Amino acid sequence: MATQNLFIGSLAFATTDDSLRAHFEQVGPVASARVVTDRDSGRSKGFGFVEFENEDDNQKAIDQLNGKELDGRAINVSVARPREERPRRDDNRNGGGHRGGNGGSFRQRSW
Secondary structure, eight states, X not given: OOOOOEEEESOOTTOXXXXXXXXXXXXXOEEXXXXXXXXXXXXXXXXXXXXXXXXXXXXXXXXXXTTOEETTEEOEEEEOOOOOOOOOTTOTTTTOSOOOOSSSSOOOOOO
């Protein structure tokens, strides 16, 4: 069985993987801590995930750290839900993407 991650929401943009790990190591040994960043800009998206070496520490972390401050913001700590499969945004096979036309909202006069 895969280990359960914790979802950490409302992170400050200044929070790094290392500061997230250090904050959660108060509870127990952390296997991984990751702040999710925007692929293009590299800026934090304001949430991340923490995985403890011992899964029993998950509930302790929720009890002790949910609503507590990290880098000046009160964080939300909960059990992460499994990732949902979503279609790719650039997939045009399912009717998505740009639909042609006459150049957008400009309407040609007919006189």
